[in-house]
Amino acid sequence: MDTDVERKHCSFCGVRGKRGMLFAGGHGAMICESCVAHYADVFSSSAKTAKASVPPWESMSDAEILSNLPLIARTAEQVDDFLVEWVELARSRQLSWAAIGTAMGVSRQAAWERFARRVEQLRERSTTA
Ligand SMILES: [Zn+2]
Secondary structure (H helix, E strand, C coil): CCCCHHHCECCCCCCECCCCCCEEEECCEEEEHHHHHHHHHHCCCHHHHHHHCCCHHHHCCHHHHHHHHHHHHHHHHHHHHHHHHHHHHHHHCCCCHHHHHHHHCCCHHHHHHHHHHHHHHHHHHHHHC
16 A cells, blocks of 8 residues: 555645655545644534535635646545555455455456556556565
């Protein structure tokens, strides 16, 4: 698993990780310590939670909407990379492509076509790094 914070982005604010920063993650989405503190404050009272529950895009300009597209794409890429790491983990435990396909609701062949090459590339990178 790639746990290098310098290759991660916060899925909430988009900040790129730097050495010494704290990031928490779950299923490929990452959150920086500033966003953790922000959301801890938002969730600290029902009044703050209610105030923050208005969808932010409703007050955004077109430029702000557009500026969010790369962040969302980067988060999707980060989550997709994490999925490949987990498929590689499953394969390293000798789990079959059929089992992986079943877990993902697709055929063995579809799972293999989607992940086999990327799992191999990931293994090549980790043995040469
Ligand atoms: Zn953040």
